[in-house]
Amino acid sequence: MTASRLLAGIGDVGRDRGRGGYSRHAFDPVEGELRTWFAEQAGRRGLDVETDRNGNLWAWWGAPGPDAVVTGSHLDSVPGGGAFDGPLGVVSALSAVEALRDKGFQPGKPLAVVVFAEEEGGRFGVPCLGSRLLTGSLDADRARALRDPDGVTLAEAAKRAGHDPERFGADQEALARIGKFVELHVEQGRGLIDLGSPVAVGSTVIEHGRWRFSFTGQGNHAGATLLGDRRDPMVPAAAAVAAARWVAAGVDDARATVGRLVPTPGGTNVIASTVDLWLDARVPGGDTRGLVDEIAGAARRAAEEEGCALTVTEESYSDTVRFDPALRDELDAVLGGVPALPTGAGHDAAILAGQVPAGMLYVRNPTGISHAPEEFAEESDVDEGARALSDVLARLAG
Incomplete structure (x- = not known):
């Protein structure tokens, strides 16, 4: 199934009738519905799904192990956010895996699709919560005490959603499995409009x-x-x-x-x-x-x-993040020479970049708008991004 069709399949989940756009937040019922959807879609593609100690979802092609090639993004949103920020990376990863299976590709390394928890910080205020906990850059006690606008702590919300907040914290075992991480994301700006390209690789994230x-x-x-x-x-x-x-x-x-x-x-x-x-x-x-x-x-x-x-x-x-230059060059070589873009937007890939080789792919957003209902990507560009990710995964995991 194409990435654009997969994205359309969750188009009614978490619609915010008051703000417009979508409101999908960590450990709420809407996010729970999306987690169930992801597990079902991953299972249909022969992936084995597990939840780590910090509430991040992992779908594995092959047994989990060291030097894994990992891709993915997040499913949560800012309040009243767009349809593409986060979910585009998830559906593109699922579509890429399906395309590789259809071609008869067999990965030579473990390959995984990950969904990180609370990337936007829309409920508990700290962005990239799942990846920060995973890497140990956020203290677990501080995280458990975070409160949403209704006064519910992260620990309480996680427990209600079936997670054990006492297990939150640095997960060196999970981190050690990642050989390379590549996140695909809708561009949050106008760079690709001006450059006339549907896809770019990431260069830096500003502090x-x-x-x-x-x-x-x-x-x-x-x-x-x-x-x-x-x-x-x-x-x-x-x-x-x-x-x-x-x-x-x-x-x-x-x-x-x-x-x-x-x-x-x-x-x-x-x-x-x-x-x-x-x-x-x-x-x-x-x-x-x-x-x-x-x-x-x-x-x-x-x-x-x-x-x-x-x-x-x-x-x-x-702080300022400069994505791994060797991985960036490898992505560029696979894609035949595409623009390299800096961004003012934060991502889970930027959190992981301090621990493992990490990179970004961006898909053109013709409105140049993000974190708002007008955020957009053409179906043809969405599917081009998924094809690019498929080619990248084949190269990295071959």
């Missing part, structure tokens, strides 16, 4: 992180409290949003985004007592933490003027 700004003031009555008597945390929070834009605008190619802001208690006629906002910051080849410090300084001054307090917490950070 990036997420920070939580917590403003504390005094909750009160919106009608009975004079402006001069207020300690309204929404005022410095608004200043932080504005500072993110103007500070980043002064740094070449920097990106700073506030996409989530939560006032408490959240009533229309109530002055908030606290406001939390989350800053996503990225600086190609630069000093992302320095950018955040400058934004935080502006926010702190605004908080002091309003009589409020501010706490800034780094929730995740990833």
